Amino acid sequence: MTIEERKEKFVSLGKFLGQFTAEGIFEKENIPHNDQFFARMKDTIEAAVHHNGWFTRENVLFSLDQWSRALTSENLDQWLKPYGLSEVQPKTVGLIMAGNIPLVGFHDFLSVLISGHKVLVKQSSNDKLLLPVIADYLIALAPEWKEKIQFLSDSSEGASKMKDYDAVIATGSNNTARYFEYYFAGKPSIIRKNRSSVAVLTGEESAEELAALGEDIFRYYGLGCRNVSKLYVPENYDFDAFFKAMYSWNPIINQAKYANNYDYNKAVYLMSQFKLLENGFLILKEDKSFGSPIATLFYETYSDKEELKKELEARKENIQCVVSQELFENEVDFGKTQQPNLWDYADNVDTLQFLTKKI
Known part of the structure; x- marks a missing residue:
């Protein structure tokens, strides 16, 4: 397929996923292969909810809805324009996916296929139901992809069972990253580690902005790297408006x-006699660390914005998103961390550049 044909198929996928939204599930007309896949996806959503206690129906539908909104002709054109995808020599790219939020590995899957490569997928056991349905839908749209998409079985154990690949993109914790770096030392790779997101407040935020921040904190129960897990607040900040x-x-x-x-x-x-602030469903703990536990939000005070900028710049390898209002370059607006664009890369590593230039 040409790049234009591949884009067309993913636009069709976006329209298919647009039937499964945060507002509900609504079957639409003129969706290719809907007779074969609508009921199957609907059943798979329910199965995913029962399979993983963190994957509520609302959060699964939110993820599908966001991907539907992302997969438009305009977004795909803007994303792909800087890359010479027509010049790519097809290779086999292994993906080792995380399973912390629904379809967390889909961007890598999309990137590999749309750039013309073959994808070899090792899913997390926590998120193994949704992507195979999407893959089968894509194959129904373009049978050529049947030879381009392969899933490793549940019995295979991560990197040790991955064979006959040219490059790899692996996502895990800081501990598993060390194993991945050792195992894949002889292959071109992207190895992703733990990252967290932070929000910088000034005390001048509107009630609407703070309410939107709740989406960044609580969506997916805070399990994603794009979830805000830490606040930076001015000294003597009054948390009443926040709560x-x-x-x-x-x-x-x-x-x-x-x-x-x-x-x-x-x-x-x-x-442990730590000083806490809490409201019955969220704990605020003063802590210099980034990755707070579930139901907990770390916070730290600052007195000088410029010094804070320098500190966050020095720790950027640990940060996925910075939520603020006209304070930082590449900042994310309140309420938008879980609505990334196609060109907002995990760990700020350009996946398509890797797939087009490095392998």
Whole structure:
């Protein structure tokens, strides 16, 4: 297929996914292969919810909705324009995916296929149901992709069972990254590690901006690298407006797994005599670290914005997103961390440049 044909297929996928939205599931007309795949995807969504307790129906539909909005002709054209995809020599690219949020590895899958390569996928056991349906839908749109998409079986164990590949993109923790770096030392690779996102507040945010920040904190229960896990606030910051803005998210405590984490972390912090702020469903703990536990948000105070900028620049290898309002270059608006563009790369590593220039 030409690059234009590949783009066309992913636009069709976007329209298919547009039937499964945060507002609900609505079957539409003139969607290719809907008779074969609409009911199957609907059933798979329910299966994914039962398979992983963190994958609520709302969050799975939110993920599908965001991908539907991303896969438009305009977005694909803007994303792909800088790259010479017509000159790519097809290779086999192995993907080792995380499973912390629904379809977290789809951008890598999309990048490999749309650049003309073959993809060899090792999914996380936590998120193994949705992507195969999407892959089968793409194959129905373009049977040529049947020879380009391969999933490793559940019995295969990560990198040790991956064979006959030319390059790899692997996502994991800082600990697994060391293993990946050793195992894939002889291959072109992108190895992703733990990252966190932060928000910088000035005390001048509107109620609407703070309410939008709740989306950045609580979406996917804070399990994604794009979730805000730490706040930077001015000295003597009054958290009353912040807690008031977060109140609409209070039903989150009714989710048993989230509530268990909230109760556990609160008990540990209290026994350790840490000073806490909390509102019944979110704990605020002053801490210099980035990656806060579930139901906990770290915070740190600052007195000088320029000094804070220097500090965050020095620690940028640990940061995925900075949420702020006209303070930082490449900042993300309040409420937008879980709505990345196709060109917003994980770890700020240009995946398409790697796939077109490095292998």
